Amino acid sequence: MQGWAADAPAERVISVDGSITEIVYALQQQHRLVGRDTTSTWPEVAQDLPDVGYMRQLSAEGILSLRPDLILVTADAQPQSVLDQLQQARVDIRVIPNAYTLAGVEDKIIQVADALGVREAGVLLASEVVERTTDLLAELQAQSDSPVKAIFVMNAHNSSMMVAGKGSRADAFMSLAGVINPFSDVINNFQNVSGEALMQANPDIIITLDEVAIPGSGIERLLSDPAVRRTEAGRSGKVVAIEARWLNFGPDLPNSLDSLVSRVKAMRSRGESQGDS
Known part of the structure; x- marks a missing residue:
């Protein structure tokens, strides 16, 4: 789902999904957040933002009351009827893929950065996360310990x-x-x-x-x-x-x-x- 693109960068952003909220903070764009969902508990300061509810049980009224010009959600957001209602209210909604892999994290970071208009920072952050995770996984593979069940x-x-x-x-x-x-x-x-x-x-x-x-x-x-x-x-x-x-x-x-x-x-x-x- 894609909302109507704004002429200027969004300044009232709602983040739905803890991973997206983490990305917004890591990109140092938290000053644009006006709301977050219940799963967004990190960084801890994010909990001071208005809570729009659990990402699988969203309510259009609570979200629209915050007057967002951009809503960032993952494909896990529900119900679809609420997302449709928000789009009908002409709010820009970006649905970010949420694959549970390192490549998925890399793509998610870049897509959030694109939505916020800070792609260069997103590419840099994604590169750092991939490098650190890849190094860690290489260390794990080099260890001789038998796997734990x-x-x-x-x-x-x-x-x-x-x-x-x-x-x-x-x-x-x-x-x-x-x-x-x-x-x-x-x-x-x-x-x-x-x-x-x-x-x-x-x-x-x-x-x-x-x-x-x-x-x-x-x-x-x-x-x-x-x-x-x-x-x-x-x-x-x-x-x-x-x-x-x-x-x-x-x-x-x-x-x-x-x-x-x-x-x-x-x-x-x-x-x-x-x-x-």
Whole structure:
């Protein structure tokens, strides 16, 4: 979808998708932002901007009340009826592709920069992100450690767990980090799986979000699940909690990947040390 091009650079921009908001800040164009969606939590200062709602449940009224002259969204934005309504209101809407790959991040940065009229800065930023990520991936490939098998759990309830499969950001992120997801070839996106499927997957480590662990009993509740207790991860208590923004596939991708790799290594080393003692 493409809106009506403005004669002058947009000065009232709304960003819908955490990765786009990160890009706007990385391009030093945050002074043009007048709103952001709920997934836009980084940098933390972005949370001071008016929130137009969750990117898959947008409302035209809240967005139009901010009088934007440009709305940047990814293809994940919904519902389509709201996007159509915004376009009918003659607001310039740019839909940015959101492929969960390094090439996808590069393209996303450049397209956002183009929409903001700062292509040169976008090309430079994209080049830096690609170079840093490529260097990190080369280091990972050079390491002799055997791959870690891990699952990503979005939530758990009554012995049923929603886990990440092929096509999800979490699966793509783990793959880049060199982590094997046993559900990658079994399910698509996020789906609930049974305890039997969980035991069969038998992950070495469970990865989940910080907000799952924040209540204090979240990890304990996860590890107390009968099926989890019968996995290698459950027996050794290996759970890695990450920030949701790590899955944004934005300009902070190399730092996010490095953080995950470091936590997985620390968790693995802890288990090896315990085994040697």
